[in-house]
Amino acid sequence: MKKLIPFIFLVFALILSSCHFKSWKSEEFKVEFSGKKQIFSIKNTIRLNFHSEPPQIDWQKASDSISAHLVNNIMQGLTSYQNVKDEKNLVISKIVPGLAESWEPNANATKWIFHLKKNVKWTDGVEFTADQFVSSFERLMTADTASEFASFLFFIQNAQDFNQKKIKDFSKVGVHARDPWTLEFSLNQPVSYLPSILAHYSTFPVRTDLIKKYGDHWVDVDKIQTLGAYKLQAWQHDKALWLRRNDSYFGEQPQIENIVAYMINEASTAANLYDTDQLDINDLISSTDIPKLKNHKEFRTGINFTIQYYGFNTKNEFLKDPLVRKAINLAIDRKQLVKLMGAGQKPMNSFLPYGIFAYNEDIGLKFDPALAQKLLLQAGYKTSKIEQSMNGFDISSKKLAPRIQIQFNTGEDNQKVAENIQAQIFKNLGLEIELKSEEWKTYLKHVKTQTPDIYRSGWSADFADPESFIGVLKSNSENNNTKWKSEQYDKLAVQAASELNEKKRLELYNQIQKLLCEEDVPVIPLFSSVKAFMIKKRVQNYLSGPMSSLIMKDTRLEQQ
């Protein structure tokens, strides 16, 4: 027996070396899922990266961008986004008909009628009707579903009362099926952006009959029924999602037959896979790689309705004075920040991202160190820097400005931004700033319970409308950690949201932005993000819009 050992090792070594490792690249993927083997040919499969495992597919409960990527490929709402180039060659996400063919509001936009497309079939052949939409809506609004997004549909008649169990009877809620192909929404107040809310995945219909049958397991790959251009074929946890073209899709059949979405969350790994031709689109790019890739012919950027901002704790002794907050805002040169980030982010002086309705670069406090110093002085504070530049004037009666702290969650980019702002404020205002970074969940807890002097935060649009951002800082918003409350702001925000006339609406948003970013300034808007990605030549007709990306319905694969 002992003589066998060297022999066994020899065989072992032989097998190792005889495996033809050079041939690891194959023309097809063999996917084994729940005992079944499926073959996907690389030629008509687009390879994407969803960054990580989607936490859940149940789109009424999901609330993260990864689940959204998946859901937006396999489902569709009454309306949907289409990415098109506008006259400035900017890719924007336009609202187009989805399950609904057309819609019209009444004169003051409190009643909306949606006409559904006929002959729309779920993947199991069942026809989609308005009743299904109404019963889905009932599930969405039911408190036990615990949907995060239920609250942004509270403008629908009685929806809030139903959600808070004050009304038991769902038929009193303002969503009704007039006939199998006509839906009627009755609202408490005019809401001009209803169509763009209906493009959000939480409002997509679900099959309540299947949910009743399978419970939480209705989202299992073998049970889920969908309406979108693709259907879920296999889900290898932590590894990849496999989607195939849905033959019963009601719209135009997509050209790309299959999608594989890997779950890679390390930028260098994604870059390696892209460079060795195993990914078609790589949208996970580290900001340190941007300068290197910027001139690459496969490099693209698209605008993104995501903003980065710092919030003030307006209850802080020093920061409660709007003059101080203005001074700090004026002391930061956003252009320098944007240059540091390098991917083409847009500097922001107001609270709305570049490209959204009512974005106005003239509103907000522009970089002006001299004015900043003056305002700080006016507020009754001095710093060593101000003393220097105020040579000759007597400012001894002023208090020395205290040290303040900027807190942010640990991250390479957050650190870079914070350090830059720290240096800028010190240079331009002489104000000393301390930086403190914390692990994500600890940070969130602290922002809520012991709000730092200045905290970092970000926001992404839930729907393509300024209301999605303006709503963040309303007095009753859970996301407003500045402790700043303004009745006038709340009133204007409601007014703007319900205004139908675009011109008047624009005027209202200008007023709101001026109030927010020129008068009270509870926040320091920094910049709006961009989506930077690399895309292989064989992928055609792919546009990354601010509201939707990695949707493959209209994309084509060129055969080489």
Add this chain to the structure above:
Amino acid sequence: MKTVNMGRAISWGLIANIISIILLDLSDQDIPKILWYLLIIWGLTGSGYFIFFQNKFEYFLKRLLEAFVSLFVIASLCFILLRTIPGGPFDQERALPAEVKASIEKKYGLDRPLYEQYLKYMLGIAKGDLGESYKYVGRPVTEIIMESFPVSFQMGFYSLILALLMGIPLGVFAAYYHNRIWDHLAMFFAISGVALPSFFVGPLLVMVFCFGVPFAFLEGSLPPALWESPAYYILPVITLGIRPAAIIARLIRASVLEVKNSDFIRTAKAKGLGTLPILYKHILKNSMIPCLSVLGPLSAGILSGSFVNEILFAVPGMGKHLVQSVTNRDYPLVLGLTLIYSVLLILANFIIDILYVVFDPRIEL
């Protein structure tokens, strides 16, 4: 007539079984279920033989009891520690409306008093139910472990084999050429292996084997990431295996040097035994003890997955969850993974304790 040594027969059967599984796996074949069943049978007969024929019943019982006590303490401590760190599983950038958060917390029983949650959790463990993940909605923790652990184990197992195959000869080699250039070279490698972190070694290997820097002919010879077929295993396994290989090499070298100068080796030499038999039979066998004592915790660590390695090579293993579940405050998942890791550690130490006896019969269990 020579009696058949049953213990030896069983261990060779087990080894043959493992090797056939490895060979099938490395040649990208499906492993027939029968081999896994056989493996279980070998394991059971092995432990049966050990317990009943070697009269180790009492010892076994004692270890089992110890294991349960340790697991209980670990689970309790972990439970308490998790609740004391700030931030909860449902805190996120977009703050949840209060009612929604309350309703989710109610669903998972987080609104109950702490002792009640603790009791419920402990009862669950006793029944083999580790609960459902908070982050990955609808996925039981046991399912997540069942799916990710085999991958981590596979990667770790190959790394461990690689570490032993590389580390032991290297250590012996270095000791044999003590204080000569070969010794220094081998130890240079060993020290680098210990000192270089895998997030350096990994990308370095990727650069060489995937992008052909600086050896152009190697370009594209291996895939840079993912976990599909044996070719995909090579880089992660090497990256993970180099460090333990270096640790083993250094330990083996030290103890071989010690044993080399003992009396029985001089006797063996005087009797005219060849160098190789002396080295591998007499010296190595007696030098394995220090190496074995680190091998226990080392293998538990490697087999349960490495965070850096799994992120770097996009391996769908358990190491990633070990770190991310804490970041997500996914209580059930953290607890489940900690328990699995503890079980692995206890098991590895147990096996190592038995191996002590094999290598040094003077040791009494």
